[in-house]
Amino acid sequence: MxxxxxxxxxxxxxLSTPYAYGPADCFHLGCAMADALHGVSLVEKYRGAYRTLPGAQRALRRRGFSSxxxxxxxxxxxxxxxGASARFGDLVILRLADGAEHVGICLGLRFITKTEKGRSDRGLSDVIATFHLG
Incomplete structure (x- = not known):
């Protein structure tokens, strides 16, 4: 393929699954794309690590990560x-207007993430980091 x-x-x-912290949020979206394109097993490794936004933040800190x-x-x-180096399918970290970081995926000229309100399309100005997959 x-x-x-x-x-x-x-x-x-x-994007077809309802938003839920842990199994179906922006972090899970990024992990699933990394698994599909980069040959890692992040979805399985972090399954059930949190169920709320504060829980997600604690899970990151507990593992020694600040962001x-x-x-x-x-x-x-x-x-x-x-951000300008992102290719189709690459994982990006977005900073939205509320200051929160979100995991997104590059679709060429736009970047998408999954929020509680559904799919959110973002521009290059929201990208703070890119990770090349595959």
Whole structure:
């Protein structure tokens, strides 16, 4: 299967499930895409690690990470790149207007994330880090 079809299938699956902290949130979306394109097993490794936003923040700190950027840098074994270097299907960390970090996926000229309100399309100005997958 080519990169486009892998990204499309993963996004369709992940965005079709109702938002729930832990099993179906933006972090899980990023882990699923990393698993599909990068050959890691993050979904299984972090399944059930939290059920609320404060629980997610505690889970990161408990594992020694101060941010989502630190987490994915360690788990993917790479330094973050700038937003403009993102390719189709790459994982990005977004900072939204409320100051919160979200995990997103590059779709070329836009970046999508999963929020409690559903899919959210974002622009390059919201990207604070990119991780190349595959």
């Amino acid at each position: 080519n990169r486009f079809r892998i990204v499309e299938a993963t996004l369709t699956r992940e 989502l950027v630190d987490f994915f840098a360690a788990e993917l074994g790479q330094e973050p790149a700038g």
